[in-house]
Amino acid sequence: MRRALVIALLACTLAAGCAAGGQSSATTTLTLWARSDESAFISTVVKAFNQSHSSIHIKLTIIPVNNFVQKFGIAVAGRSGPDLASIDVAYMPLFAESGVLSDLTTRAHQLSYFDQFDRSHINNSTYRGRLYGLPFSGDASVLFYNTQLFRAAGLNPNQPPKTWAQIEVDARRVTASGNGRTGFYFSGDCGGCTAFTFLPYIWASGGNILSGTPADQRPTLEQPRVAAALRFYRTLWVHHLVPAASQSDSGTTQFTPFESGKVAMFATGGFGVQTLQQDAPHLQMAATPLPGEQGGSASFAGGDAIAIAKSSHHQQAAWQFVAWVTSAAVQQRYFGNVGVIPIQRDVAFRDYAPRNRIYRLLANALYTGKAVYSVQENALINDPTGPWVTMIDDAVFAGHIQSAITQAQSSMSSILSRG
Amino acid sequence: MGAVPASGRSLGGRARPRHRPRARTLRRRRALIGLLLVSPALAFVTVFFLVPLVLMIWMSLHRWPLLGHTSWIGLGNYRAMGSDPVFWRSLGFTVEYTAIVTPILIVLGFGLALLVRRRRRGVGFFRTVFFMPYVIGFAAASYLFVWLLNPDVGLLDKTLQSLGFTSSPVQWLSTRTLALFAVVLMIVWKTVGFTMLLFMAGLQGIPEDVHEAASVDGASRWTTLRRVTLPLLRRTIALTVILAVVGSMLAFDQFYIITNGGPANQTLTVVYWIYNSSFVNFQLGYGAAMSVVLMLILMVITAVQLYLLRDQAER
Structure with a gap:
C-alpha cells in the first residue's frame, strides 16, 4: 500500500500535467469521444463533471460526425479507443453486437431511475438481452x-x-x-x-x-x-x-x-x-x-447513448460518469435547459416540455418514437x-x-x- | 530476334554424356545454388503475397466484421456481389477510367520518348522535367492537385482567369466529368514520365543498323516508325500497357484524396468500394471477396494482353 503511494507520488511529480493541474494524486483521467453535432452542449457537461469530481478528470475529444463510426470502430478494434463514447443510437446495434462495449445491464438496473429511460433508446442499445449503453441525449423528428x-x-x-x-x-x-x-x-x-x-x-x-x-x-x-x-x-x-x-x-x-x-x-x-x-x-x-x-x-427517436469501452482500464470511474450524466439533476440542468430533450421521462415532461409547445411536442415525439435497429444501419441507410x-x-x-x-x-x- | 539462343537448354548437358556422375553432381550443385539464390525472393513472395492471399480467400468465405466474431458463410459474399449495384457501378467506372488513361499514357509516353531519345543540347533537362513527377508519392501529388484545383486559392483557376479563358472559378470537383478530368490530368502528369522512360529504354534496344537498312531501302520516316520501330517495341508496349491497365484498375489514392468518390459517389472506383465496405461498413469478408474477384479480373485482362502482344516468333 505504502509502496504504491510512493510510486504514485513519484509519478505525480514527474508528470507535468499533474503538478500544474493541482489535482490530488488519485485522479483518474478518462477520455470521452463525442460527435461534432454535440459540441454545442457537451463541453459544458464535461466541465461541470470535472468541477464537481476531484478524483476523476474527463478529457473530451470531438470527432467529426461523418468519421465517428469509422474512427471509433478502428480505434476500439486496435484497443486504443477512449474510455467513454457518446454514440448515435442508430449505430448502437453495431457496437453492441461487436462486443467492444462493456455490458452495463446489472449496474443499469440498479439505478433508481432506470424505468424513466426512453424505451426506444434502451432498445437500440440492447443486443441479445444485454444492455451496452445508457441514453445520453434525446432527439426526435x-x-x-x-x-x-x-x-x-x-x-x-x-x-x-x-x-x-x-x-x-x-x-x-x-x-x-x-x-x-x-x-x-x-x-x-x-x-x-x-x-x-x-x-x-x-x-x-x-x-x-x-x-x-x-x-x-x-x-x-x-x-x-x-x-x-x-x-x-x-x-x-x-x-x-x-x-x-x-x-x-x-x-x-x-x-x-x-x-x-x-x-x-x-x-x-x-x-x-x-x-x-x-x-x-x-x-x-x-x-x-x-x-x-x-x-x-x-417519429424517429434519435440522439446519443453513452457507452463504456470494454478495453477501458477504469470501468468503475467511467460508470461514475455514466450514472452522473444520466441523473435527473444533470439531465435537467445541462440538457433540458439548453434545448436537448432529457432522456428521463419525468424530467422531460416536468421541466422541459412545459417551456413551450414545440418542446412539449418534441418530448412526446421522443417517448412515442422508434428507431431503425440494424447492425448495418450505415450501409443500408446513411x-x-x-x-x-x-x-x-x-x-x-x-x-x-x-x-x-x-x-x-x-x-x-x-x-x-x-x- | 532469332539470333538470341533459346534459354531453356542447359549448358551443362550439351558437351558430356548424361550418365557421367561428375556431371550429375555438378548439375545438382548448380540447381542447389540456383535455389539458394532465389530463396530470398521466394521467402519474400511467400510472406508478403502468398500468405496474405490465402488469408484473403479464407476471409472472403466468412462473415468477418472488423469488430466481433467471424462466422463461415461459404460463397455468401460472392453471391451478394450479384445484387450489389454499387460494386457493378464502381467496376464500370474503373474500366472507363482505365480506358481513358491507358491510351493517353502510351501515346504521350511514346511521343515524349521520341522527343528526348537522342543526345542533344538541353535534352537532359527535359528528361528530368518529364520524369520528376514520378518520384512524388500518389498522396502528395493528389494533395498538390487538391490545392491547384481549389476554386478559391488554387493556381489553375487564377491562371485560367488571368489568361481570359474563364470569367469565374471552375468548380472542378462538382461534376463527374470535371472530377474525372482532374484526376486523369494528375495521373498523366505524374506517371507519363515513367512510360517515357520505358519507351526510351526500348528504343535504345533497337540496333541502329536496322533503321539504316530501312532508310537504305527507301522507307519514309513514317513507314520506318510503323513497320520497323513499333514491331520491335512490342515487348515494351506490352509492358507499358499492362502496367498502365493494372495501375488504373487498382486506382484508389487519387480518388480518395481529390474527389472523395464524389460528386455523389460517381467517381467511386472498385478499390475505393472495397475500402468503404471493409473500413466504413466493417464488412471485411465482403471486401476480401471483392478483392478476390478484382484479382481474377486483372489476371484475365493481363493474360489476354500478353496473348495479344506476344512476340512474332511465339506465334
Missing part, C-alpha cells in the same frame, strides 16, 4: 411549419395538416400564394435526414422497412406503405411544391430554405430548433407530429450510394417507384446477407 406563410396562404396556423393529403393541399395553397414561396422541403440526397424525417411517414401508416431478428434481418420495402410514401413525396415534387435544391441537398444546407422564410413545411428535430432559432430568430414557426397517410403519427438514398432518388426525383423499390429490396438483402 416533427414537422415544423411557418405560421406566417400559413396565414398568408389563407390557412389556419392552429390547424396543421394531420394526413398526407392535407400536407399536399396546404403545400399547394402556399405555393399558389406566389412570391417564390413553396409548400414543403426535404434533403433529398441525405440518408440520415430522410431516415429521420421520411421514415416516420411509413411507420405512421403502419409500414416498416425491416423485419426479423437482429441476427436474421430482412428488408420489407415491397410493403404497399413504402410505395405509398414514395408516391406522396413524388407528387409533391412533380407539382413543384418542393424547391429544386432538394434533389441534391446532402444535408449540409438543409436549413437554408426554411430559414429563408419562403418554405412553409420542413421536418427536423430538437437540434434543428436550436439551429433555426440561431440563424433565423424572427421566423414564426410551430410544429406538429409527422402524420400517417390517413392520420396517426410517428451511405450516400446505399439502397435507401438510391431508392429515394430513383423513386421521388426520377419517378421509377416500382423499380426503385425492387432494386433497393435486393440491394438491402445483399448487404444483410454478406459480411
